[in-house]
Amino acid sequence: MTYKAEFRVWRSAGANTSDGALVDYTVEVNEGEVVLDIIHRLQATQAGDLAVRWNCKAGKCGSCSAEVNGKPRLLCMTRMSTFGEDEVITVTPLRAFPVIRDLVTDVSYNYTKARQIPAFTPPAGVAPGEYRMQQIDVERSQEFRKCIECFLCQNTCHVVRDHEENKPAFAGPRFFIRAAELDMHPLDAREDRKDFAQREQGMGMCNITKCCTEVCPEHIKITDNAIIPMKERVVDTKYDPLVWLGSKIFRRS
């Protein structure tokens, strides 16, 4: 069924407005389409200079992250059939990051945080090609490898979304799952990952309100399977006198 939908799309300064604003469009919608299809139709018919970042149209590249009716979503995975035909649909860029133009944001904050994490470190004497591990040992880490780096979790997390000043001290949920992935990895030999998560990544700032998990398009249980287990591991090394005493007595690391 084809119908005309009312869209409001964020346009940066210099497009149709002086300092950025939501601009109204009436645009055709066909059965089976997603929001990204409509944005492309806008580009083709009414707003040739509308900027949007996209790539795979299959929910796997993590490029088309934006906010649809205030909710952080992948444009290519948001079906038009989930909205009423008379509903006004508002599309804005990710609100936690600087806008480059229209719906495209500068997500380099995330790359900075990614570079700060010490890389996977196999035990001494184990060369690439010699890695051997059991499935049950590595499966927890594998859940986190599903991440497509769309940064919807980073954008939604109120620690930086509502407080720009926290960005230097806070790595965000995407990089907490990276920390958990490496700390739980059976062949990662580094023992300072918990300390790094607390001191350098600012894991203590997370108040586990689970918005990262809610918006994850890969349905990774970010809070329950990565952040909380990492918080508990930090407790082991920092706040639990019994574990500390046990490690001294039994000389365990």
Next chain:
Amino acid sequence: MTAPAATAGPPGGTESSAARSAGRAGIRERTLRTDRWWIPPLVTAVGLAAWVLYALVRTAMQKYYWVDKYGYLTPFYSPCLTQSCVEGAAHFGRPLPKFPPLVPFGIVALPFLLGFRLTCYYYRKAYYRAFWLSPPACAVAEPHAKYTGETRFPLILQNIHRYFFYAAAIISVINTYDAIEALHGAQGFRLGLGNLILIGNVIALWAYTISCHSCRHIAGGRLKHFSKHPVRYWMWTQISKLNARHMQLAWLTLGTLAFTDAYIALVASGTLSDLRFIH
């Protein structure tokens, strides 16, 4: 053709100045969500406040906690260790002196149970969202100008959750003892509706306690190589299944605790007569 932007739902307000800075889209609305995002935090706030009010009134009452005829002791008064306590209800003796009015008879256990729930990873989410509005809902700006999370006193104390878990496990053993003890009457085994309610409550309490994130960590989550610890891996797997239901169990136990207490209070006060199956 710029339309005025609609703000979704109460309360209003705009996003913080920090969020508007650093080249972000200059959207003034606190959120552009069009769904009724304020309902879940409102329901949580009302539910928790109602339960706390009920618990405060009942624990301060100092009566209707024990049904002598059937051996029912409400979990709110267990263990009853004070001289003020009815003798039959004191399953573990009465080493503490008489309590002045309003002091809960279960004062030895209650702070630990409160601590367990206050530091619980689910309740933290619930009250940070519902009461502290940090954030009230996803992608809805919080009203606070500064945020330090759980890095400073007092919230850094959330890290002692595992010790409250140990205490809660001991208290669950006591509650289990109370429930089993109520089955033994002068004429041997006895069973009434109150027994079923007590046992149901204890099962729910165990499910909630065991599904705790700290318990999951202690049982096996802290290991690096599951393959070297098959028993702990099995326990971790089972606890993980329960853990996925931690929120539901948290609310279920609030319900069973209040219901069990209310039932015993009604029977103890003579308002309701217990439905008996055996003796």
